[in-house]
Every structure is written in structure tokens, then in C-alpha cells.
Amino acid sequence: MAERSLDTEVQFLKGVGPRNALALNKAGFHTAGDLLYVMPRRYEDRRHLPPIGQLRPGQWATVQGKLVNVDARQTNRGMVILKAVIRDATGHIALTWFNQPWIRRVLEKHEGDVLAYGLVKETSFGMEMAAPEWEPITEDDDSEDFARIVPVYPLTEGLSQKVMRRAAKSVVEHYLDLVQDPLPEELRRRYKLQKLRWCIRQIHMPESEEMRLEARRRLVFEEFFYLQVALAFRRAEMKQELGIAFPISQLLTGEIQRPAPAVKEPKKQRSAVVELPDHPVHLFEQDQRAKHEGAPLWEQIHEMLPFELTNAQRRVIQEIWADMERPYPMNRLVQGDVGSGKTAVAACCMLAAVRSGYQAALMAPTEILAEQHAVNLRALFEPLGIEVELLVGKLSAAQKRKAAERTSQGVTHIAVGTHALIQEGVGFHRLGLVIVDEQHRFGVLQRKALRDKGLGNPDVLVMTATPIPRTLTMTMYGDLELSVIDELPPGRKPIKTHWKLPFERQSVYLGVRKLIESGRQAYFVCPMVSESEKMLTQAAEELHRQLSTGVYEDMRVGLLHGQMKPKEKESVMESFRRHELDILVSTTVIEVGVDVPNSSVMVIEDATRFGLSQLHQLRGRVGRGGNQSFCILIADAKSEEARTRMEVMVATNDGFRISEEDLRLRGPGELAGTKQSGNLDFKIADLVQDGKMLEVARQAAMEAIERDPALSAPEWAGVLARVQERRSDMAVVTVS
Numbered sequence: 150m151a152e153r154s155l156d157t158e159v160q161f162l163k164g165v166g167p168r169n170a171l172a173l174n175k176a177g178f179h180t181a182g183d184l185l186y187v188m189p190r191r192y193e194d195r196r197h198l199p200p201i202g203q204l205r206p207g208q209w210a211t212v213q214g215k216l217v218n219v220d221a222r223q224t225n226r227g228m229v230i231l232k233a234v235i236r237d238a239t240g241h242i243a244l245t246w247f248n249q250p251w252i253r254r255v256l257e258k259h260e261g262d263v264l265a266y267g268l269v270k271e272t273s274f275g276m277e278m279a280a281p282e283w284e285p286i287t288e289d290d291d292s293e294d295f296a297r298i299v300p301v302y303p304l305t306e307g308l309s310q311k312v313m314r315r316a317a318k319s320v321v322e323h324y325l326d327l328v329q330d331p332l333p334e335e336l337r338r339r340y341k342l343q344k345l346r347w348c349i350r351q352i353h354m355p356e357s358e359e360m361r362l363e364a365r366r367r368l369v370f371e372e373f374f375y376l377q378v379a380l381a382f383r384r385a386e387m388k389q390e391l392g393i394a395f396p397i398s399q400l401l402t403g404e405i406q407r408p409a410p411a412v413k414e415p416k417k418q419r420s421a422v423v424e425l426p427d428h429p430v431h432l433f434e435q436d437q438r439a440k441h442e443g444a445p446l447w448e449q450i451h452e453m454l455p456f457e458l459t460n461a462q463r464r465v466i467q468e469i470w471a472d473m474e475r476p477y478p479m480n481r482l483v484q485g486d487v488g489s490g491k492t493a494v495a496a497c498c499m500l501a502a503v504r505s506g507y508q509a510a511l512m513a514p515t516e517i518l519a520e521q522h523a524v525n526l527r528a529l530f531e532p533l534g535i536e537v538e539l540l541v542g543k544l545s546a547a548q549k550r551k552a553a554e555r556t557s558q559g560v561t562h563i564a565v566g567t568h569a570l571i572q573e574g575v576g577f578h579r580l581g582l583v584i585v586d587e588q589h590r591f592g593v594l595q596r597k598a599l600r601d602k603g604l605g606n607p608d609v610l611v612m613t614a615t616p617i618p619r620t621l622t623m624t625m626y627g628d629l630e631l632s633v634i635d636e637l638p639p640g641r642k643p644i645k646t647h648w649k650l651p652f653e654r655q656s657v658y659l660g661v662r663k664l665i666e667s668g669r670q671a672y673f674v675c676p677m678v679s680e681s682e683k684m685l686t687q688a689a690e691e692l693h694r695q696l697s698t699g700v701y702e703d704m705r706v707g708l709l710h711g712q713m714k715p716k717e718k719e720s721v722m723e724s725f726r727r728h729e730l731d732i733l734v735s736t737t738v739i740e741v742g743v744d745v746p747n748s749s750v751m752v753i754e755d756a757t758r759f760g761l762s763q764l765h766q767l768r769g770r771v772g773r774g775g776n777q778s779f780c781i782l783i784a785d786a787k788s789e790e791a792r793t794r795m796e797v798m799v800a801t802n803d804g805f806r807i808s809e810e811d812l813r814l815r816g817p818g819e820l821a822g823t824k825q826s827g828n829l830d831f832k833i834a835d836l837v838q839d840g841k842m843l844e845v846a847r848q849a850a851m852e853a854i855e856r857d858p859a860l861s862a863p864e865w866a867g868v869l870a871r872v873q874e875r876r877s878d879m880a881v882v883t884v885s
């Protein structure tokens with residue numbers, strides 16, 4: 150026999166043998182070590198066997214009894230039905246199997262009791278179990294499948310529970326002593342974690358439910374811990390990179406009269422004015438026009454914005470500025486519910502970048518949004534002499550060339566576009582800050598892409614309007630710093646959401662009419678009939694036709710869908726913005742970011758076709774002005790899950806609560822918009838149920854690294870090895 154090691158091939162395991170080994174290999178288990186970490190899907194407590202006489206139909210149970218009769222009969226379709234009856238002192242039950250005649254031979258030879266596990270059914274001939282798991286037992290049998298808490302493993306074709314259990318048990322019994330615990334004892338003690346060997350044993354052969362949970366707790370911690378250490382390493386690495394240190398402090402006091410130098414030099418000894426090397430001429434020319442240039446930054450902001458910032462906005466701006474001032478590249482995620490005013494935050498940061506002598510880029514997920522941002526930002530920045538350029542696909546070739554030229558020469562201070570801005574390789578003169586709006590559509594921006602395009606190492610800010618559950622933030626986006634705008638601008642009235650059934654549609658239409666007659670505007674979102682743009686377009690056109698020729702014949706009804714040309718989309722949005730339309734019928738094109746404060750009602754047709762986050766996003770298009778706004782969900786919610794979604798929407802406007810609910814209903818992969826993120830790939834842990842442990846593991850990782858930044862002490866060797874593995878799995882999150 151080969152030497153005992155965790156690399157021992159499964160065929161050499163005691164009680165496995167070559168045939169079973171083949172099945173195990175096929176399922177991906179090649180060595181003893183592979184089997185240690187297979188997690189059972191569930192467990193069955195087979196320790197307390199109920200008397201047969203007390204079985205109830207519908208119950209999963211294990212029973213033990215003496216074989217009283219076994220016979221087989223062939224159906225006219227050629228199936229062989231085997232029926233064995235067993236009994237104990239209290240009653241009897243029939244066990245049935247299809248097409249497994251060999252069972253009969255085993256049973257007939259067997260003298261002792263039979264154990265069976267399955268679903269109890271009641272038939273006209275008494276209690277029955279169809280296709281139970283079963284085992285003949287003998288006096289001296291220490292059966293692995295019965296009389297204990299039995300693990301039920303995930304199986305693939307050709308691999309039976311029995312084989313799987315036997316193999317796992319064999320490894321636990323003969324190889325466990327070879328397992329080294331990677332977690333240092335001190336860490337285990339501090340977080341009250343059991344030893345690895347004990348845990349693995351409890352996972353495969355639990356002594357009690359409590360011990361099993363205790364074991365799982367440690368394994369979950371461990372799994373989260375490696376990820377959190379990996380993420381912390383990544384954050385630390387990014388801080389090693391050379392980035393731009395924006396002279397924010399000087400901007401705040403107004404010490405800077407002219408843009409600061411591009412490359413951060415060690416801070417000069419508090420000299421009043423920063424010297425200017427090689428600066429492009431046109432920036433100076435612009436500067437001459439700039440009215441507020443040189444005023445303390447907050448003063449400029451005060452001039453620029455038509456409203457007072459909320460405390461949350463202020464706090465987040467300061468967090469971002471503090472990052473910008475540091476000499477390494479910023480990687481920060483700003484979360485704020487719809488309408489929390491992320492654009493203003495972005496504007497303040499871009500102002501700081503521009504006043505430091507850099508360009509900023511704002512990237513939106515759609516051209517419509519990019520347009521809207523450009524319009525809004527121009528209104529804010531033009532009075533300050535700051536040039537905003539819109540760079541989108543629909544520009545003519547000549548316009549594009551010109552815009553690109555202005556941007557690469559540095560005439561443009563702020564470039565607004567879709568992510569094509571980076572992908573198409575628009576050149577910048579001195580790009581300092583990149584802001585990605587509504588990141589859910591982008592995935593986390595890849596810094597590498599920026600560098601590949603020769604755009605240096607700018608600060609990157611990602612903004613998302615869809616609040617992300619904390620557990621996801623700590624995993625998917627765990628390598629980003631986080632800022633949360635947790636306050637809405639004052640005077641907002643919470644949107645009232647109603648869920649109506651299809652037959653109530655007429656009264657909904659009437660209500661909307663009243664609002665329109667009082668001067669408001671309305672959105673109608675057509676159902677998400679399919680993934681295909683073409684079908685969506687048809688649905689939108691159909692709804693538009695119905696409304697504009699039917700109930701709202703006398704009103705101005707517009708149409709917006711994804712298949713329209715950018716020019717057409719823009720002109721429709723513009724008419725709606727100018728209140729030349731009362732109603733906008735749309736697909737989810739309007740989902741993200743569109744801001745028309747006068748529209749105060751949204752009707753979502755067939756609302757159950759949308760996910761929670763999407764509904765929340767859509768709803769966020771109203772409630773942006775001072776008027777009471779409404780969201781009407783028309784839905785015939787048939788499934789329990791769909792009803793839950795509608796009820797959550799009616800119950801709360803809180804995006805974080807909605808996202809937690811969404812996580813629970815859809816699971817992390819769906820919610821994150823990517824099923825293939827290494828960061829979400831857990832073997833044991835479950836983001837929905839183990840959120841608390843994730844916090845603990847993150848805390849532990851940060852503590853450990855604080856004390857030993859590279860974890861170079863020998864006791865961390867095991868952890869480091871696993872963290873390296875984890876890091877190679879941590880694919881960069883990309884566009885979904």
C-alpha cells in the first residue's frame with residue numbers, strides 16, 4: 150500500500166476499491182485530501198428511530214424492522230417492482246424499489262434487521278416507502294449510514310451516497326491526523342474556533358447538531374478570513390502604487406492661485422503658492438476667465454451648487470478628498486440610495502481635481518445618462534470657466550474628432566461619456582480623476598484598462614445607486630474603500646407605493662390623469678417581456694399605442710426604448726424634461742439616473758417581471774421634486790416570491806433594506822450581476838446566513854494585518870498559502 154498522505158489516491162482508501170474509486174474520480178475526487186472538504190448538503194438525524202406504528206404519512210423517517218416478506222412483480226410495461234415488508238413490535242411498512250431485482254437476492258439471504266430511510270406514504274395497503282435508502286444490519290455492525298446523524302452529500306451521476314459516505318468516513322478515520330491546522334492557535338483562541346481536525350470530523354460524522362454547527366462556524370470563519378486577508382493585501386498593494394496627491398488642503402484655504410503640478414512632489418515646506426511647471430497654455434487661458442479660481446474650495450462649491458449639501462454629502466466629499474490628497478491612487482465606492490445626490494458629490498470632487506490642474510472623466514452607463522450629466526454639469530461648471538465636454542457615440546465623426554482633440558490637449562476639463570470613453574482610448578492631457586456612475590452596469594472599473602490606455606494612475610471613484618447589502622460590499626467590493634450617503638436631501642416626501650391588480654387598471658389610469666391635470670408628469674414602464682430588445686420595443690410600442698389612442702388620447706404621450714437612435718432618444722428625453730410631454734412610455738432605458746423632478750408618478754406594468762433592485766431603481770425616477778410622488782405596481786403576483794417582492798416595495802423606500810431582501814430572494818450571484826466572481830465563490834459559507842461571521846472574519850483579518858502587515862511570522866505560513874490560492878481565484882469583477 151502506498152504511503153499514507155493526503156495525496157493518497159482514493160482507490161487506496163480502505164473500503165473504497167477500484168470500482169468506487171472510478172465513480173469518485175468522475176465526480177472530481179482524486180485524493181484523500183479532496184474528500185476532507187466536501188460539504189454535505191444536509192444531514193439526517195437517524196439516531197432516534199420511531200416505532201413503525203407511529204409513522205405518519207408525509208414524514209421522512211428511518212425505520213428498523215425484521216423482513217417478513219419480499220416479492221417482485223413485473224408490470225405490463227416491463228418494470229420490475231420489488232416489495233419488501235418489514236415490521237417491528239408496533240406495526241409494518243412496505244419498502245418498494247423499481248428495477249433493482251438484485252436487492253431481492255440480498256434481502257433473502259439476510260437474517261437480521263433492515264434499516265430504511267425515506268418518505269412515508271399511505272396507500273390502501275398501509276404505509277409504504279418508495280425507493281428508500283436501506284441497509285441490512287447485523288449484530289456486530291457499526292453501520293456508517295444508520296443510527297447516527299448522517300451526512301447527505303451532493304452527488305453526481307454514478308456516485309451513490311453510500312460510496313460517498315464510506316469514502317469520507319474512511320478519510321476521516323485514517324487520514325485526519327495528517328491535516329495541519331493553518332490557523333494560528335492564538336487566533337483560534339481569540340475567536341473561539343475549534344481545531345481543524347475536530348471540525349472536519351464533526352462535519353462528516355457529527356456527534357450532535359451543536360457540535361456540527363460549532364464545526365461549521367469555524368470553517369465559515371476560515372473561508373471568509375482568507376478572502377478578507379486577500380482583500381486587505383490588495384488594498385495595501387494599491388497603496389504602494391504611485392498616484393496623484395491632489396493639493397486639497399491648499400485648495401481649501403485658497404492658497405493655490407494656479408493649478409498644481411502634475412506629479413506629486415514631497416510636500417513643500419508650507420510655501421504659500423505651489424509652483425507651476427510645464428503647464429499647457431490653454432489651461433492658463435481658461436484660468437483667466439475663471440471667476441472663482443483661487444477662492445477657498447468650499448466657497449467655490451457654495452457658488453456652484455443651487456442648494457446646501459446635506460451632512461452626508463459633505464462627509465462623503467471629505468472622505469473622498471482625503472483620499473485624493475494621499476499620494477496613492479484612490480479606489481473608492483460611493484453608495485447612496487436613488488436621489489441621495491451623488492451627482493453633486495461627484496461635481497465637488499471633479500472641481501477639486503480641476504482646480505488642482507487635472508482633468509476629470511465621468512462615465513455613465515448609457516448615452517442618455519451621459520447627456521443628462523453633461524447638461525447638468527455644464528450648468529454648474531460653466532460659470533466657473535470649467536469646460537465640460539460630452540463624448541458619446543452619436544456625435545458626428547467630425548464632432549468626435551474635435552472633442553477628442555480638445556480633451557487630449559487639455560482644453561476640456563471634464564469629459565463626460567459612456568465607458569466607451571476609456572475603451573475607445575480617448576486621450577487625455579492630464580487625467581486625474583475618473584468617476585464611474587451607476588457602477589452596477591459596469592462592474593468595477595478596471596484600473597488596468599486605464600493604464601493600458603496610457604491614462605496613468607488616476608484616482609477612481611465608483612458610484613452606485615443600488616445599495617448593496619453589506620455582506621456583498623465586503624466581498625465583491627472588499628478591495629474598495631467605502632463611503633455611504635445615508636441621508637436624502639431635505640423636503641423629500643417619501644414615495645407612496647401601491648400594488649394594484651390588473652383589473653384595477655382603469656382606476657389607476659384615472660388617478661394618473663388627475664395628477665397630470667394638476668401639472669405633473671408620468672412614466673409608464675412597460676413589462677419586461679423578454680431579454681430581446683426587439684420584443685421589448687414591440688411591447689413599448691404597443692403600450693404607447695394603447696395609451697395614446699385610448700385613455701390618454703387627449704394627452705401628450707411620448708415613447709422611449711432602447712432601439713431608438715441616440716438622437717431620437719435624446720430628443721424625446723429633452724421634450725419630456727421640458728414638459729412638452731405629459732407621459733413617457735418607456736422600457737427600462739429610464740431605469741438608471743434619469744432626473745426629471747416634475748414627474749411624480751410611475752406606473753410599472755406587469756411589475757413581477759422585474760427584480761427588487763430594478764423596481765427600486767425605476768421607482769427612484771420619481772420623488773425627485775417637492776411633490777408627493779407615487780409608484781403604482783400593476784401585478785398579478787401569483788407566486789409567493791413575487792408577492793413578497795411586491796410587498797417589500799410597498800412597505801419600504803429604503804434601498805438597503807430592499808437590497809438585503811433581494812439578496813435573500815435571489816442569492817449573491819444574481820444580485821451582484823455576476824455568477825463568476827471568485828470573491829463570491831464559497832464552498833461552505835453562505836452570504837445570506839453568515840453575514841455576522843463575515844464581519845468577524847473581516848475584523849480578524851484587519852487586526853492580524855495591523856500587527857503583522859505581511860503576515861510574515863511563521864505561524865501565518867498556512868494562512869498565507871491559502872490566501873495566495875484565494876487570490877489567484879479572485880478574478881477581476883467585470884461587466885455583467
Ligand code: ADP
Binds near residue numbers: 457458491742
Ligand atoms: P442620485 O444620487 O440618484 O444620482 P442626483 O444626484 O441625481 O441623485 O440628485 C437627485 C436630485 O436631488 C437632483 O435633482 C439634485 O439636484 C437634487 N439634490 C442633490 N443634492 C441636494 C441637496 N443637498 N439639496 C437639495 N437637492 C439636492
Ligand code: MG
Binds near residue numbers: 614
Ligand atoms: Mg445619479
